[in-house]
Amino acid sequence: MSTLFTPIKLRDLALRNRLMVAPMCQYSADNGEANDWHFTHINSLALSGAAMFCIEATAVEAIGRITPGCLGLWNDATEAALRPIIASVRKHSKIAVAMQLAHAGRKGSSHVPWDGGQLIPMSEGGWQAEGPSAVPHKEGEVPPRALDAAGLARVRDAFVATAKRAERLGLDALELHCAHGYLLHQFLSPISNQRTDQYGGSLQDRMRYPLEVFDAIRAVFPEHKPVGIKVSATDWVAGGWDLPQTIEFAGELKRRGVDWIDVSSGGVSPQQKIPLGPGYQVPLAQAIKQATGVTTMAVGLITEPKQAEEIVASGKADMIALARAMLYDPRWAWHAAAELGGQVEAPPQYWRSQPSTHKALFGATSFGAR
Structure with missing residues (x-):
């Protein structure tokens, strides 16, 4: 049996397989509001066969957007724009829907x-x-404006307010964006954090604000629903954030009940030197999993079904998050299940598409037609 297509449980959320459609910025919103592009994009990938879809980095306040086109969830208008999209997904798919909560920090206004x-x-x-x-x-x-005490409280409260809106939308899970050089990662990295107060300097102090934001979100999101986090495990810059510090951070998150760690890297500095190659970030996820026991997701240049299967079957990570591979092939999970001997969910309208060599792909036993 394929390990990639075995179930996994995150709190009360039962996932049919180990695949998540990773959050992918579309840069196509109107004043933070989702539109027909998001309707098409999200509903299409909701039929991918993955067990969970994570909505792209969603800004918790307007100045927390990376670009003017970034998606947001900070007021009634942005919440209302997402509601019919989520309703359509629920009508046609059994996929779990998560959202990545984000703030661009100094990388905003791009x-x-x-x-x-x-x-x-x-x-x-x-x-x-x-x-x-x-x-x-x-x-x-x-230069960005350094956040003072009032600013820190405002941003933390914005994350909380967005988490509450996500719950009102009926989302199944949240992922806190603490990677790719955005605000919370900026607090972690000594490259971007040069504060001299309780939020800068030592590792414990640089971790303080991201942990406060995580705690605040976890306190308001329903206990039975999972909250994960995305991290950059290394800046790929000497003297920056690195894997040993990430493992310390992961340990603190574990004590706070984090449900998964989605392991990426880089983004905080244009000086980064990333050794790109197939699965290049998998060893980072493996090291975090081995050191802490936290459920980990591997992401980054994972393109082939057998590659993904080996990662989870060997215990290097618990789940696979796919981004570009899913855009290139929105039925990647179907094809992987066919190759690996797994099953995926599909709407009955598509049941007749399964090849004769893979009649059990969707688990459907018959399809009558006149």
Whole structure:
């Protein structure tokens, strides 16, 4: 039996297999509001056969967006825009739906990637980004405004408010974005965090604010629903955030009841040197899992079914999160199940699509037609 297509449980959330559609920014929202692009994108991947779909990085306040096109959930309008999309997913799919809660910090006020992705000056419609310290992401950029005590409280409360809105939308799980050089990762890394108060300096102090935000979200999201976190396990920069510090952070999260750690890397500095290759981040997930026992997700250049199967079957990670591979092949999970001997959920309208060589792919026994 394929390990990739065996169940796993996160609190009361029972997942049919070990696949999650990773959160992928679409940069296509209107003032933070989801639209017909999100309806098409989310509903399409809700039929992918993965057990869980994670909605893209969703800003908890307007200045927490990476770009003007980033999705948000900070007011009634952004909540209302998501409601019919979630309703449609529930009508046609059994997939669990999670959301990644995010704040861009000093990487906010950027152009969308296809327009270059660089900082938008305030004179051209940008906004004043904020961060742990007045240290720009890139040399020559306008520095972010360092968050003071009131700002820290405001952002923490924004995460809490968004978590409450996510619950009102009926979402099944949350993932806190603490990776890729965005705000919470900025607090962790000594490259971006040069504070001298209780939120900077030592490892314990740099971890303090991300842990406070996690605790605040966990306190308001229903106890029976899981809350995970995405981390960059290393900055790939000497003197920056690294794997041993991540393992310490993971231990603190474990004590607070984190339900999974989605293990990525990089993003806090343009000086990073990433050794790209198939599954290049898997050893990071494996090290965290071995050191802490926390459920881990592996992500990054995982493209082939047998590759994903080996990762979970050998215990290197508990789940696989797929991003670009799912965009390229929205039925990746179907094809993987066919290759590995697993089963996936599919709507009855699609049952006749299964090849004659894989009649048990959807678990359907018959399909009558006149």
